[in-house]
Amino acid sequence: MTEEPMAENTGLVDARARARHVRELYETLEGRLLGRTWTTPELAIGFTNDAAYVGRLVLAAESTWDIDGDTDAELRHKLAECLWWAFVLADRLAVDLPEAFESTMDRIGAGLGQAVEGR
Structure with missing residues (x-):
């Protein structure tokens, strides 16, 4: 089994942009109702x-x-x-989630590929 490298996942990049937009709408509403936006622990x-x-x-x-x-x-x-929520928390914590997903799947996939091949 050979591991094919995955192209940058533009789907996740687009999903992140949509998640950011929805979060901005929530922040507007929170500001109006609470006088502040949710903290990172509240988001978690x-x-x-x-x-x-x-x-x-x-x-x-x-x-x-x-x-x-x-x-x-x-x-x-x-x-x-x-x-x-994962996108929202990643943004709040300065994690590039699309990149983190790609690199994590590459690492896990390579390790599993070796295990399946008995290396």
């Missing part, structure tokens, strides 16, 4: 809350947890929100 708590709910939705998708509503629609929504 928002992310972990949504990520935890993904766990419940996975259980619901496997019919081991009951929820009200459309499980598939909720799962799509919460997974997308978690991706949004």
Whole structure:
């Protein structure tokens, strides 16, 4: 098995730009309602809350947890929100998430490729 290098993921770059725009809208609303924007720890708590709910939705998708509503629609929504939160936190913490994703997948893929090939 040969590892093909991945081209720069412009999809993630575009997603980051959309996430930034939505965050700017939230910041406007937070300024109006709270007189300030959320802190980094508050953003992290928002992310972990949504990520935890993904766990419940996975259980619901496997019919081991009951929820009200459309499980598939909720799962799509919460997974997308978690991706949004990741971009928001990465921006707040000065992490280039598209680059970090590419380099991490390259490193993991290379290691797994070697393991699969028995090297």
